Amino acid sequence: MRRRYGTQRRIGRRTALASVAGGLAALAGCTTDSDSPQDPGDDPGGNETFDSVGWDGPTLVATLASDVAATHVDLVDSDGETLRRKHPRDTSEVSYTLLGEAEDGYELGEYRLVASDGDSTIGETDVSLEPELRITAVKWAKEYPEMEWDKESDDWEDRAALEIENVGISPSYLEQVRWEDAPLSKVMHPAETEFYHRVLLPAGETTTVYGAAVYATEGRFGESLDCGELDTDDHTVTAIVQAGANPQYTQTIEYGGTETSCELSIVDGGPVEPTDGGE
Known part of the structure; x- marks a missing residue:
């Protein structure tokens, strides 16, 4: 399984983008x-x-x-x-x-x-x-601490990782990941939050893409969610790719607690029908 990291401006790599192992x-x-x-x-x-x-x-x-x-x-x-x-x-x-x-x-x-x-x-x-892509999992660092997160970041426990499987016969290339109605989107107010990535998605492989702190309930400038006013809500992640349909995944989050002490719990999730490729 390949692992890739990304941020809003550039991909933060631990490992260099590699060509398909084993030659052609x-x-x-x-x-x-x-x-x-x-x-x-x-x-x-x-x-x-x-x-x-x-x-x-x-x-x-x-x-x-x-x-x-x-x-x-x-x-x-x-x-x-x-x-x-x-x-x-x-x-x-x-x-x-x-x-x-x-x-x-x-x-x-x-x-x-x-x-x-x-x-x-x-x-x-x-x-x-013919690439054929699907997001098979969206993982929250807090629930998967054993994964290869950048634990030098203060917000690493709020970060997300996508597992993107390419079951087609040719590669594609990830350009962006778009989050709609994620906890971080609710803090920042726009319904959609986008982060840039530069990741190859080889055919026949599952690639893990490490992303931003989208499960954060507090912003950098003191903004925060009042989780006591929220109930259960869905958020959707879309991988924007250069070739093939853009795979999507919807996750259901249950909100609880208060404005000063949010409690999140993922109660459901799975792939949904992809959208056309490109932005």
């Missing part, structure tokens, strides 16, 4: 000639155009077969538009960074990698880009 994860595809369909993985000449296609962190990497001499390799979307063109130079490998701080992500769907020599197509392979 293979993607299903078939190699074809430009004129007629062939068996999956075969060229007209019986040799594969691509030895492998997979992900290295946020980067889609394709390796040409040793006997293929291509002047360029295009990443083509389902509408036939060339999104990226790469020129192999002194290597059989081309790469396309599709996720990250300097990128906008990608649309889900079927893509093609097309290798060409000048104006002539040598071969191509299909690539499916």
Whole structure:
């Protein structure tokens, strides 16, 4: 399980953002000639155009077969538009960074990698880009003190962590976490409170994202909740991602105590239907 930390302005890392362990994860595809369909993985000449296609962190990497001499390799979307063109130079490998701080992500769907020599197509392979994300748990530090919280912070017991599972076949990238009607949101008065994160969400993995003190009932400038006036309320957390639907999770909190001594208790929670990707 991967663990990541985030704040409003930047991610606070204990560990560096790593590429997918174990090298490239293979993607299903078939190699074809430009004129007629062939068996999956075969060229007209019986040799594969691509030895492998997979992900290295946020980067889609394709390796040409040793006997293929291509002047360029295009990443083509389902509408036939060339999104990226790469020129192999002194290597059989081309790469396309599709996720990250300097990128906008990608649309889900079927893509093609097309290798060409000048104006002539040598071969191509299909690539499916399909992350599938869900928030499986939202954890309160006070109830999970054994987790890897930043315990040097005075408010660490009020912090939250999300566990985001990607059961798809390609990665996504977390940009923000939005909290609606969380205890901290009630203190600060806006219904929504957002925190920025920069976290890769690899396919086939669950990533733990450590976040802000959203269970706090007191603000930095003396504001506080009168928990005696509150009863039971839901709050919703949304992970804003670059690719795929934005997963959501709703949690029910029971409020008790007084303005000077709040008592919180989580009584229910679970994933809800995701929203469209992006903000």
